[in-house]
Amino acid sequence: MKKTSKTKTLLRPCPICDSRQGEVLHTQKFLVPQEYLLPAEYDVVACTKCGFTYADTSVGQQDYNRYYQSQSIYEDKKTGRGSGTNEHDLKRLSEIAEEVARSCPDKTARIIEVGCANGGILMLLKRKGYTNLTGVDLSAKCIENVTSHGIAGVQGAISDVGRLLNGQKFDYVILSHIVEHVYDLRGALRQCYDLMDKDATLYLEVPDAARYSDFYIDPYHHFNIEHINHFDEVSLTNIGAVTNFSKRYAGHKTTPVSADYTWPAVFVLFEKAKPLELPLSTEARKSIEAYLELSAKDSCTEIIAELVKTQEELYVFGAGNLTYRLLATTDLPKCNIKAFIDNDSKKQRKLTYGGGKMLISNEICAPKVLAGATGTVVICSVQFTQEIEAQIKSINESLKIVKLNRTLKNNLNYAP
Numbered sequence: 001m002k003k004t005s006k007t008k009t010l011l012r013p014c015p016i017c018d019s020r021q022g023e024v025l026h027t028q029k030f031l032v033p034q035e036y037l038l039p040a041e042y043d044v045v046a047c048t049k050c051g052f053t054y055a056d057t058s059v060g061q062q063d064y065n066r067y068y069q070s071q072s073i074y075e076d077k078k079t080g081r082g083s084g085t086n087e088h089d090l091k092r093l094s095e096i097a098e099e100v101a102r103s104c105p106d107k108t109a110r111i112i113e114v115g116c117a118n119g120g121i122l123m124l125l126k127r128k129g130y131t132n133l134t135g136v137d138l139s140a141k142c143i144e145n146v147t148s149h150g151i152a153g154v155q156g157a158i159s160d161v162g163r164l165l166n167g168q169k170f171d172y173v174i175l176s177h178i179v180e181h182v183y184d185l186r187g188a189l190r191q192c193y194d195l196m197d198k199d200a201t202l203y204l205e206v207p208d209a210a211r212y213s214d215f216y217i218d219p220y221h222h223f224n225i226e227h228i229n230h231f232d233e234v235s236l237t238n239i240g241a242v243t244n245f246s247k248r249y250a251g252h253k254t255t256p257v258s259a260d261y262t263w264p265a266v267f268v269l270f271e272k273a274k275p276l277e278l279p280l281s282t283e284a285r286k287s288i289e290a291y292l293e294l295s296a297k298d299s300c301t302e303i304i305a306e307l308v309k310t311q312e313e314l315y316v317f318g319a320g321n322l323t324y325r326l327l328a329t330t331d332l333p334k335c336n337i338k339a340f341i342d343n344d345s346k347k348q349r350k351l352t353y354g355g356g357k358m359l360i361s362n363e364i365c366a367p368k369v370l371a372g373a374t375g376t377v378v379i380c381s382v383q384f385t386q387e388i389e390a391q392i393k394s395i396n397e398s399l400k401i402v403k404l405n406r407t408l409k410n411n412l413n414y415a416p
């Protein structure tokens with residue numbers, strides 16, 4: 001019978017998406033000594049928002065740091081993993097060193113492993129000819145082991161590694177079987193980001209929770225005190241995505257643990273995400289430039305020049321955009337303008353011009369002013385030329401009419 005899970009408000013908000021709601025998949029209990037630094041119980045939950053599966057533990061990053069500092073099981077070179085002193089561990093570490101070498105052929109690249117334990121991977125890389133290697137671990141004993149092999153070592157936590165390295169930049173950061181232990185995942189990945197130079201690579205490997213059931217070892221074995229994050233390829237990619245990394249490629253493998261069994265692991269190679277590049281907008285500019293060319297060709301210069309020459313009595317019909325533009329950009333003000341005319345009664349008024357007296361009419365009149373007029377009417381309207389022409393004729397048939405609006409013939413969609 002399949003157990004139905006219940007939703008809870010999380011003690012530890014989702015370390016990937018910060019959601020506060022999760023479904024309880026399992027409650028794991030331990031009997032621990034009184035002075036033990038980690039909790040004796042936690043729920044294994046699935047985030048309701050991003051699906052990430054992890055331990056909803058009641059303690060924080062500082063408690064885990066203290067635990068790993070004081071109770072590390074990785075110091076002992078014989079029993080602790082990560083030193084490569086037994087055959088299976090050596091094979092596991094060799095595979096990682098191979099992947100690093102494949103993705104980083106430059107032997108002088110600045111490589112740092114955060115959570116290096118006894119430095120097994122770094123030693124293998126040194127043997128391959130890599131010359132610029134640094135290991136970071138919480139345990140002083142581990143760092144002693146690392147430096148005794150001529151590799152730079154720094155004691156400290158992943159949550160603090162950027163500060164510890166004091167602005168030093170690296171070309172390659174290795175995080176092998178570390179982040180499944182880390183409480184503050186985003187904090188840790190941001191610290192690693194700060195360590196990385198512009199084109200640097202992050203190698204991130206963890207147990208592959210998507211295959212726990214395919215590699216069944218022991219009941220509840222994966223829900224141990226230290227493993228508090230259970231990744232699949234998607235959630236591993238997601239933690240990179242929320243900390244500004246983009247995936248270059250991912251791989252799945254089985255890693256030897258002992259003579260009896262292997263563990264599934266998943267890794268992702270990340271690079272710093274490229275800042276969003278805005279695509280260049282070109283179409284509007286292209287059309288605007290063509291439009292300006294058409295506009296320049298279509299000016300009313302010749303018609304207006306003729307009206308200036310004759311100084312015939314002129315009525316400008318239309319007190320809108322077109323008129324204002326022509327007054328400012330052509331010789332229209334040099335014509336003998338008797339009045340401006342507009343059908344809009346709100347526009348009909350006396351005008352005052354800024355910048356002193358102008359020689360042109362200072363009045364916008366109603367069309368009826370044309371009844372007793374002689375001379376010429378110039379129609380300055382883009383949309384209503386025909387209507388205005390008919391209107392003028394109905395008021396005073398003897399007036400000469402000039403139309404300035406000739407733009408439509410350049411419209412590709414204009415059918416005369």
Ligand SMILES: [Zn+2]
Nearest residue numbers: 014017047050
């Ligand atoms: Zn989530």
